[in-house]
Amino acid sequence: MSDMLLNNLCEVFNSKLVNRRDKPIITCLEFIREYLMKRVCNVMKVIKKCTGPLTPTGERLLQENISSASQYTARCNGVSKYQVKGSWHDQHVMDMAQMTCSCRKWELTGMPYKHGIASINEMADSGEKVGELCTYVHKVYWIETSKSMYSFVVDPIKGRSMWHKSDCPTTLTPPPHHKQLGRLKKKKDVDC
Structure with a gap:
């Protein structure tokens, strides 16, 4: 139920991630976890200050x-x-x-x-x-x-150096690279 045409929650979340998307997956996920932990805490502080039945x-x-x-x-x-x-x-x-x-x-x-x-x-x-x-x-x-929506908190975790090492024998490799179809894009030379 909303009179908004955009999903503002997703827009705000995406704007927070825009500078972190190119980071490694673990770093990106760590940023998301820390951001959510801080966001839930801030919303709970606002809720505690409310006196009426409405937000x-x-x-x-x-x-x-x-x-x-x-x-x-x-x-x-x-x-x-x-x-x-x-x-x-x-x-x-x-x-x-x-x-x-x-x-x-x-x-x-x-x-x-x-x-x-x-x-x-x-x-x-x-x-x-x-x-x-x-x-x-x-x-x-x-x-x-x-x-009730913000009753679930995001717990802090130990640092990366204390994480459990996986016993999985599989090594993850990047997906195979294939040449894109179509004409190659050329860099345009700029004459001064």
């Missing part, structure tokens, strides 16, 4: 949507659907029983969007019990989910 990112997104929802009005159809109108004459249909909207933002992000928040506000004004707004947020934005 800092979840709280920020929810507050942005709450401020945007003030520009919308919702009208109930008598059951569980709401017609939500904005100041720019945009109009959407909210189904609170299914927690879906015609804009599909809530379904895509897992976060109640401005149309949903306007509908929840209308429900509260009508005297319905709506509970806390954070209960409408998908569990992916909850601190408890982050705690």
Whole structure:
């Protein structure tokens, strides 16, 4: 569930590896292990500082949507659907029983969007019990989910000189080299 078009976690990870890809495999794997160990530790420090039920990112997104929802009005159809109108004459249909909207933002992000928040506000004004707004947020934005995701730590290991020597009699050799097909690329001479 994300409204991002890119997988940012993979992008960040790849950007960390860009200067290490040409290193030997053991050196590259050691860098990845140390990076992950540091990353998990940093995230756990942030989680310990959180006081609310949502992660800092979840709280920020929810507050942005709450401020945007003030520009919308919702009208109930008598059951569980709401017609939500904005100041720019945009109009959407909210189904609170299914927690879906015609804009599909809530379904895509897992976060109640401005149309949903306007509908929840209308429900509260009508005297319905709506509970806390954070209960409408998908569990992916909850601190408890982050705690369980980062409960697994990467353990430190001994230095390379203390590693167990393999008893495997096989020696690893590089793969055989074969000449590439096609025309050879020539270096262009630059005249000064």
